[in-house]
Amino acid sequence: MNHIDGISSEQDLVIQKARKRIIESIGNNMDLYSVSQSTGHLYGLLLFQEKPMTLDEMGKAMEMSKTSMSTGVRTLVDLKMVNKVWEKGSRKDLYEVESDWFQTFADFFGLKWRKALEVNLLALTKSKNEFRKLNEQFPDNVSLQAVLKGDLDKIDAAIHYYKWLDRLIDSFESGDIFKLVPKDLPSEES
Structure with a gap:
């Protein structure tokens, strides 16, 4: 990181050390x-x-290749944690952090959980249909009926959970979650 103009070397050292601690913590988590x-x-x-910053600037600051920077930035852009921005007079792509961490989390949560929800609901629905057909084919098999009832009860409970999760994801995607749990934004006094 570069020296900050207008402050002493000692002050700059404290700032850089504190920033590095935060960057390390973010990286670790x-x-x-x-x-x-x-x-x-x-x-x-x-x-x-x-x-x-450009990819070249990031690579220089982190002492990593432009290819590594490109891969990392693409990941962060896909997760909506970093935005590609346009700056007059610049021919290179520029990137900055999405400043709304609340929305970043909501976007990430929606992206990841929506995919898992869809995969799991599909598996549950398919299995439930197979069990129902088996149930209809062998209505007199008491042992089979008991096993199927137990499994169907578990599948129904899971489906109810995923329908609830779907509504929760909807609340993240629509921003309604912030009506229930308001963003705790810094005040002037913080």
């Missing part, structure tokens, strides 16, 4: 977002920039 540690460090680097 980005696995929650299925993101590598180095991509998390990239996110942390972008977080503390006053202006958008």
